[in-house]
Amino acid sequence: MNISIVGAGYVGLVTGVSLAEIGHNVVCIDTNKEKIEMLKIFKSPIYEPELEELISKNVKEGRLSFTHSYEEGFNNSNVIFIAVGTPSKENGKADLSAIENVASHISNFIKSNVIVVIKSTVPVGTNEYIKELLDKTNNSRFTIDIVSNPEFLREGSAINDIFNGDRIIIGAENNKASRVVEELYKPFNIPIFTTSIRSAEMIKYASNAFLATKISFINEISNLCEKLGANIDDVAIGMGKDKRIGNSFLNAGIGYGGSCFPKDTSALVQIAGNVDHNFMLLKSVIEVNKKQQMSLIEKAKKRFTSLKDLKIALLGLSFKPNTDDIRDAASIVISEELLNLGATVTAYDPVATKQAKKILNKNIYFTDSIEDAIKKANCVFILTEWEEIKKFDLSKLTELMIEPIVFDGRNCFTINQVSAHIIEYHSMGKESVINLN
Numbered sequence: 352m353n354i355s356i357v358g359a360g361y362v363g364l365v366t367g368v369s370l371a372e373i374g375h376n377v378v379c380i381d382t383n384k385e386k387i388e389m390l391k392i393f394k395s396p397i398y399e400p401e402l403e404e405l406i407s408k409n410v411k412e413g414r415l416s417f418t419h420s421y422e423e424g425f426n427n428s429n430v431i432f433i434a435v436g437t438p439s440k441e442n443g444k445a446d447l448s449a450i451e452n453v454a455s456h457i458s459n460f461i462k463s464n465v466i467v468v469i470k471s472t473v474p475v476g477t478n479e480y481i482k483e484l485l486d487k488t489n490n491s492r493f494t495i496d497i498v499s500n501p502e503f504l505r506e507g508s509a510i511n512d513i514f515n516g517d518r519i520i521i522g523a524e525n526n527k528a529s530r531v532v533e534e535l536y537k538p539f540n541i542p543i544f545t546t547s548i549r550s551a552e553m554i555k556y557a558s559n560a561f562l563a564t565k566i567s568f569i570n571e572i573s574n575l576c577e578k579l580g581a582n583i584d585d586v587a588i589g590m591g592k593d594k595r596i597g598n599s600f601l602n603a604g605i606g607y608g609g610s611c612f613p614k615d616t617s618a619l620v621q622i623a624g625n626v627d628h629n630f631m632l633l634k635s636v637i638e639v640n641k642k643q644q645m646s647l648i649e650k651a652k653k654r655f656t657s658l659k660d661l662k663i664a665l666l667g668l669s670f671k672p673n674t675d676d677i678r679d680a681a682s683i684v685i686s687e688e689l690l691n692l693g694a695t696v697t698a699y700d701p702v703a704t705k706q707a708k709k710i711l712n713k714n715i716y717f718t719d720s721i722e723d724a725i726k727k728a729n730c731v732f733i734l735t736e737w738e739e740i741k742k743f744d745l746s747k748l749t750e751l752m753i754e755p756i757v758f759d760g761r762n763c764f765t766i767n768q769v770s771a772h773i774i775e776y777h778s779m780g781k782e783s784v785i786n787l788n
């Protein structure tokens with residue numbers, strides 16, 4: 352099948368590459384010329400394990416290409432996937448301007464009937480609204496059917512997720528369009544669930560909101576564990592053994608970040624508000640998360656009284672490991688607050704430094720190694736559970752820091768591991784280890 356993907360971001364690229372890999376002819380269109388030029392020389396604009404290899408393989412085998420021209424991109428299309436961003440506006444609502452923009456170009460360039468598949472996360476009712484826009488502007492002799500097909504991949508494991516997903520959701524305006532999209536996905540061998548367009552849109556928000564709720568819930572339990580002398584690692588394991596609860600998304604930490612949970616939870620509160628529904632539970636989830644992001648600072652303030660003039664090393668800046676994405680990462684608010692409190696901040700991340708330099712405060716000192724970041728530091732904040740950080744030799748903290756004091760926001764080490772070192776270790780939902788000379 353000839354497929355066009357609009358938006359060569361995370362979702363667009365990974366979808367494009369995976370559809371090419373199963374044998375479709377795919378062209379990815381993006382208005383960002385710089386991205387397209389990089390992709391043409393097999394360079395991925397995002398860091399994602401395995402992605403670059405798959406781009407290069409599929410381009411060389413003739414199934415994948417890139418363009419910034421709609422005319423070229425829609426030329427042979429039977430199916431057009433829209434995977435452009437839907438960021439939050441100031442008021443928390445989803446910004447649909449990129450999708451509206453794409454929709455306004457479709458009928459000008461198509462050469463046959465097409466199915467438009469919306470992969471971007473959009474509020475309930477958006478597919479119908481886009482369908483109206485398409486019909487209104489359709490000056491071609493071809494029909495345009497619409498299908499909602501939300502995406503569930505995670506950054507950092509996107510390739511694995513897309514080939515081994517739990518389900519594919521298809522909400523179509525008619526059976527014919529639904530069958531075409533079902534057929535297109537068949538080689539993935541993933542269960543397909545077909546439903547109405549509005550239910551498909553809601554499944555996406557409900558899924559992200561539920562996962563965010565699970566995280567805020569375990570973080571509240573973790574805060575209680577600290578006060579009551581229980582150990583969150585054991586509590587999460589014990590809870591997770593109940594199959595009705597499940598053992599995933601029970602990692603306590605400094606809250607959720609990234610380009611999706613924060614924006615999608617805010618958008619769902621807005622979507623509910625539009626129909627006079629006060630989504631109290633989700634509002635609390637968001638509040639708990641904001642407070643949780645500040646929890647390391649609260650712990651450090653208690654420990655030192657004042658953070659003024661302390662040198663604090665941040666380890667990990669991305670919102671999770673295996674990605675260079677720092678959109679809505681806890682590192683943004685934490686570093687800003689530390690600077691406000693008068694601390695000097697050094698930072699290290701294995702891959703996100705380039706992105707971080709664009710977004711984080713200019714007064715942060717970025718380093719090329721953990722050792723450089725922690726040298727002569729008064730304390731360390733661990734913000735992302737990168738393998739490199741989890742494997743770091745803790746005796747180097749004792750060797751290089753003024754005082755080896757660690758605030759671990761991602762529970763990278765067990766109490767047993769740290770107990771063997773001359774170190775002071777504060778983590779999430781567990782007793783602190785104070786083992787200084």
Ligand SMILES: NC(=O)C1=CN([C@@H]2O[C@H](COP(=O)(O)OP(=O)(O)OC[C@H]3O[C@@H](n4cnc5c(N)ncnc54)[C@H](O)[C@@H]3O)[C@@H](O)[C@H]2O)C=CC1
Nearest residue numbers: 358359360361362381382383435436437449452471472502
């Ligand atoms: N990042 C993720 O892990 C996931 C994201 N989603 C959803 O998928 C959508 C896309 O997200 P990302 O891939 O992260 O976005 P992104 O921001 O990484 O990429 C969007 C791309 O669209 C391009 N673009 C913007 N306007 C355009 C236009 N008019 N024509 C052509 N290209 C245009 C941008 O240049 C950019 O390259 C969002 O709705 C998001 O909520 C869903 C599941 C996972």
Ligand SMILES: O=C(O)[C@H]1O[C@H](OP(=O)(O)OP(=O)(O)OC[C@H]2O[C@@H](n3ccc(=O)[nH]c3=O)[C@H](O)[C@@H]2O)[C@H](O)[C@@H](O)[C@@H]1O
Nearest residue numbers: 502503504505506600601602604606607608609611670671
């Ligand atoms: O809609 C989206 O964009 C995507 O959002 C999330 O994926 P992603 O944001 O890439 O990453 P997650 O692994 O879900 O992590 C999100 C945040 O939650 C945090 N988290 C996750 C799990 C956990 O147990 N505890 C926890 O604090 C992570 O550190 C991270 O900051 C969902 O997991 C995907 O299914 C969805 O497609």
